[in-house]
Amino acid sequence: NSKYKVVIVGGGTGGCAVAAKLSSLGKFCAVVEPSDLHYYQPIWTLVGGGLKGFQSSVRPTREVLPSSIDWIQDKAVKFEPDNNSLELSSGDKVQYDYLVVAMGIQLDYEKVDGLLDALENDPAVASNYSPRWVNKTFPAMQEFRGGNAIFTYPNTPIKCAGAPQKIMYLTEEFLRTTGVRENSNVIFNTAMGVIFGVKKYADALQKVIQSRNIQVNYKHSLVSVDHKKKTAIFANLDKDNELVPFEYDFLHVTPPMSSPDVLKKSTLVNEGGWVDLNKHTLQHTKYSNVFGLGDCTSLPTSKTAAAAAAQCGILHQNLTAVMKGKNATPLYDGYASCPLITSREKCILAEFDYNLEPLETLPINQGVERRLTYGMKAYIMPVIYWQAMMKGRWNGPAMFRKILHLGMSRSTKLEA
Ligand code: FAD
Ligand code: UQ1
Known part of the structure; x- marks a missing residue:
């Protein structure tokens, strides 16, 4: 049995991104992740299409997780948020002060x-x-x-x-x-x-x-x-x-x-089985020391790596604030993106928010099929993912959107 300041459950896209941001916590932080392999799933569309090799989607989890923190290679099988504790399939219990749930979708x-x-x-x-x-x-x-x-x-x-x-x-x-x-x-x-x-x-x-x-x-x-x-x-x-x-x-x-079975039977979730978060702060609605991001959450936006990218920076900011005794700030506008590949050289790059209103990064119409956006999806996103997001240095393109629109881009009103 062990005790950490922060425990992250799930070492996929969202979990690794947050772990990288918390790497300075060293052995006060642990990631619970059963798999030896970490996948960049967005490239599977191109693998299926015969345009990329499967190997380009895979890296050893050990190389993706920051080496400073503890990797607990096991599955979470039971959550006990009232005791700040969870159980592993080995039978061991892990205690935490703060929990981040990033278990993906089943x-x-x-x-x-x-x-x-x-x-x-x-x-x-x-x-x-x-x-x-x-x-x-x-x-x-x-x-x-x-x-x-x-x-x-x-x-x-x-x-x-x-x-x-x-x-x-x-x-x-x-x-x-x-x-x-x-x-x-x-x-x-x-x-x-x-x-x-x-x-x-x-x-x-x-x-x-x-x-x-x-x-x-x-x-x-x-x-x-x-x-x-x-x-x-x-x-x-x-x-x-x-x-x-x-x-x-x-x-x-x-x-x-659906949501992972372990979550469905826990008290962390809403009636749909999703980790029940405040949609603007990413803090749990009931347990103030619990946060979540990515596909396993109740956040009413599209379940994408792009959304998890936008969420990881906000989660980190709010978790850090709460750890210092401050309040979480409503910051997340629901940003998600879906590069809709329509051929081996063209793409419609959808980007939108909670209101399902377009929120495009480029100062050109992304609703038409373009070679440029295909190039971004096939060649630039993987580099952003492995070199920036997995190292804690990518919070989505909001900053670039503002620069490319000369500060004139729309921003979403976040109602309380
Ligand atoms: P994941 O990355 O799936 O990670 C979840 C992790 O939790 C896994 O490592 C898993 O092993 C672990 N886990 C599960 N159960 C347990 C447990 N009991 N205990 C501990 N750990 C556990 N997104 C885009 O932005 N753009 C795209 O173009 C795009 N295309 C996609 C195409 C395909 C074919 C697929 C499959 C996905 C695509 N996505 C895309 C979606 C994107 O991959 C996911 O939204 C993203 O990976 C979500 O991150 P996550 O951290 O929530 O979940
Ligand atoms: C993004 O940030 C991201 O996360 C790495 C993706 O996951 C693969 C995406 O598919 C997209 C589209 C974005 C958004 C980034 C830009 C530059 C529009």
Whole structure:
């Protein structure tokens, strides 16, 4: 049993970014993270598209976490925030003065009947969302000889809400270059009722969908896959969950997701299972010594690394204030970003806030497909991530936005 000033649970994007900022605490700070490997997940879209190698997304956790602090290589299995304590799978307990929860979102592949079986046994079924299955996507695309190429979006909150369609655009383009496109249907079956939550970018994406002859079925939620019959069955949420079978020749699945089970059964969460935070301060609504960031939180914005980047600086500032006996300041405007890759050279770079209003960094319209923003996504973001964010030196692009707009950029009003 051990005791720390600050314990961070989760050493992914948000956890490592905060750990780097707290590295001067040395052995007074610990990160609880079970995995040997740290992933830069945003690049998986390009791995699935055959445009980057998987290895570029992976680094040893040991090299990403600051060496000054303690790494507890284990899982948190129980939270006891009333005792400032948590339990590890080893049975050990860890005490803390302050807790930062950054556990990410859980992939619930098993909630779709037959899906794991299909992912394991059918080369035509893939999923960019998991390190286990992302390497199947490009081979499946190459093997596809026509018929139905189906891309799914589940009926739950997910991380990077653009990713389920980004891989579809890359596939559609690939099929045109190999001459398979004429005898294939590219189909987006989404449980949502819109293509994207921010109107400006949804309108832009609708144009892409039309010009590329893609079929979109809204309110279609994947319920089962029978890979022996090459069939995926969807529930039509608009028609009393009527089951609609689709034959597939290539199937890219975005699984249902939810908060990590350990959190769901803790007292840290709201009724949806998400760590219940003040949306402007990132401080817990009930436990003032608990903070959180990233995908496992109640923050009503898009679950992205870009959002976690904007959050990590604010979390650090407010945690430091609270540690000194001061109050947390409302600072977070909900900034999130989603680079909507529409081809192997173009991107619509969505950036927005809690009000789902665009909040763009560049002084040009990011709602049109551009080579520049593709270049940022594919070549600049990974460098920012590994060289700056993981070293505690990237809090999102807000500063650049202000400079590039000569101080004229809009700022979001933060109501109490
Ligand atoms: P994660 O980075 O997932 O880290 C969570 C960590 O918690 C993991 O290391 C995990 O091992 C650990 N953990 C889990 N359970 C426990 C436990 N019980 N005890 C201890 N530790 C635990 N974002 C963008 O900004 N732009 C993009 O273009 C983009 N594209 C994406 C494309 C794909 C295909 C995917 C999958 C994601 C994409 N994202 C993108 C989203 C981005 O990767 C996530 O939003 C981001 O990683 C969230 O950070 P996090 O720290 O909340 O969670
Ligand atoms: C960002 O800051 C970030 O975190 C590193 C991402 O994660 C990969 C992003 O995808 C984006 C778009 C941003 C925002 C940064 C700029 C320069 C617009």
